[in-house]
Amino acid sequence: MKTIIKYVLLCLLAVKTVTAQNSTKSINLSNAAATPYEIELTQNKTTHILFPSSIEYVDLGSSEIIANKVEATSNVLRLKSVKEDIKPTNFTAITNDGKYYSFNVIYNEQPIQLSYDLTKFEKQNSKKQSEVLFKDLGSISPSLVDLFMKAIIKKNKKELNIKSKTYGVEAWLKSIYSQDGKLYFHISINNKSNLPYEVDNVSFKIKDRRTTKRTTIQEVSLKPIRNYRDFQTINSQSKQDNIFMLDQFTLSDKQILLIEINEKNGVRNQVLKVKSSDILNIKQIIELKL
Incomplete structure (x- = not known):
């Protein structure tokens, strides 16, 4: 009797398995x-x-x-x-x-x-x-990155006193924000001169703060992943803001970050010097009202 019951149960299990397999349907991707x-x-x-x-x-x-x-x-x-x-x-x-x-x-x-x-x-x-999704952004969608940058521009808060001035052109590093392993640098250029200012390039370099003639200068270039806009010609008596996103990094007390803004075919170059304390005291973007 027990043998018969076991046989019946095995048959029922086999039928259930076959039914489940037959009921499996392919997914229609037309809606996707x-x-x-x-x-x-x-x-x-x-x-x-x-x-x-x-x-x-x-x-x-x-x-x-x-x-x-x-x-x-x-x-x-x-x-x-x-x-x-x-x-x-x-x-x-x-x-x-x-x-x-x-x-x-x-x-x-x-x-x-x-x-x-x-x-x-x-x-x-x-x-x-x-x-x-792009590999260099990790799990952050490009539209979310764009939202972060717009929020920083809209907030337009000067949280750092880091600036450079040459021949009537001023450059400010207004703030640095972090989110999901990325750093966002808010840079503003104010052209108070009577000549247009055309940006050739913006570079980020980590250097040793103090070097001697006998010491080899240690320099590491950092490449921005994204920027809010391509700096264009900044007309006289006008200004322009931009956001640069970089992978997260830190500085030792012996290092400094140099942000160099070079003028195309000109000498009105700007250098912004960022210390380790400036990097460690940054705020997160989630503190902004998106």
């Missing part, structure tokens, strides 16, 4: 699809797309179309077909702010439109783009 834009290309005319942010990546679905970033810009893509009457294809693009764009391409000898401004389109149509 990234809705593509539709675009027409031709061979004898160039199509341009203006993206809201710098282009980081482009992948073409066919060798029958070509695409390049416009050299003088970072957010304009030009495209055309390599021959007439190409087959329908697609391409994707990822921008610096983490947005993912998908395009369906069809051939048209006379495209209705040759220039597309996605910045204008997204504002008018509230199209929500898919977002990707």
Whole structure:
């Protein structure tokens, strides 16, 4: 009798297992699809797309179309077909702010439109783009980084007395914030002179505070991961603010961080000196009202 009961239980268990396996269904990803834009290309005319942010990546679905970033810009893509009457294809693009764009391409000898401004389109149509994560940002999304930077700019609080002044141009390090293993440096440039001030580059270097002629100068360059904007020409009697994000670091009492702002074809260079105490006493971004 016990043998029969065991046999029946085994049969029921086998039937249940088979039923469970048969009831397993594949997941339909149609609801997760990234809705593509539709675009027409031709061979004898160039199509341009203006993206809201710098282009980081482009992948073409066919060798029958070509695409390049416009050299003088970072957010304009030009495209055309390599021959007439190409087959329908697609391409994707990822921008610096983490947005993912998908395009369906069809051939048209006379495209209705040759220039597309996605910045204008997204504002008018509230199209929500898919977002990707970048390795250098870790688990922080690019849109959240942008939110942090905007909050710092909006707060515009001068928490540090670190400044440099040369020939009518002032540079201030207003504040340093931290969040999720990243440091945010708020730098402001005020051009009080009568000549425009064009920034060539901004560098971050850790150096020894005291060195002698016999001592080898120790220098470590730090590369910003992101910045709020590319410094442009600062007109006379005007100012501009920017945020630079770097990986978190600390300084010893014998070290100093130099932030060097160099003028293009000029001598009005600025140097901001940051001590270890300035780094250790920074605040977290969560203290700001986002």
